[in-house]
Amino acid sequence: MPTGVAMPDAREQLFAAAERVLLRDGPSALTSRAVTTEAGCAKGVLHRNFADFDAFLAELVLLRAAGVDAAAAALRGAAGTGTVAGNLAGALTDLFGPVAVAIVGLITSRDGLRARLRDARPTGIPILAEATAMTAGYLSAERDLGRLPADTDVDTLAPTLIGAAHLLFADRTGAPPPPDALRRIITATLPGPR
Incomplete structure (x- = not known):
């Protein structure tokens, strides 16, 4: 995953990625790693924008x-x-x-x-x-x-x-x-x- 690269609209990109994972693989597959992988970003991007995965x-x-x-x-x-x-x-x-x-x-x-x-x-x-x-x-x-x-x-x-x-x-x-x-x-x- 890329690090140190600005990600415009990171929150919306993460939300869209979560919806894609949810639709494709179901609720049990929805993890922070699955979301950030789907969004094409480092896991830290999610944690910089949200207190934890449940907050996201x-x-x-x-x-x-x-x-x-x-x-x-x-x-x-x-x-x-x-x-x-x-x-x-x-x-x-x-x-x-x-x-x-x-x-x-x-x-x-x-x-x-x-x-x-x-x-x-x-x-x-x-x-x-x-x-x-x-x-x-x-x-x-x-x-x-x-x-x-x-x-x-x-x-x-x-x-x-x-x-x-x-x-x-x-x-x-x-x-x-x-x-x-x-x-x-x-x-x-x-x-x-x-």
Whole structure:
């Protein structure tokens, strides 16, 4: 590995390398050496930018979880257009792409990472928690527009839909679910007209 060579955007390069290792080899293969080898840099680059490997992983997770905000804004903007089930199915299919599914697997497989994340986020699993909030916000907007019954319990419905969606997409090595699978689940779960 090269040493003494400046590495512009080292943090982003390390995050991208970690995602490639995670997607290709799974959570158990994600080590500091695997990340720095994939990034083509010395191991010290990671340790100069992060307190330890779990700090690096925690920041990666929190950055990717924060990216759900843009999807949430787009989904809320779709309220009142198309169908509720169609809008949710599209947004959740995009959300549960390979990187997000792999990161959820990473969180559940590393005790040290979960402990570090609890320092920043005492409840919920990052990405799944943001997805739940995104879904609840959208369902609330649709309820306010009268496209869902006024008594729709979005705080129960949102995690139910996220759990079902995650189960569909959770196998990182298998084929993605058929395009209409998530829409059928959403349609069956939503109250009133869809």
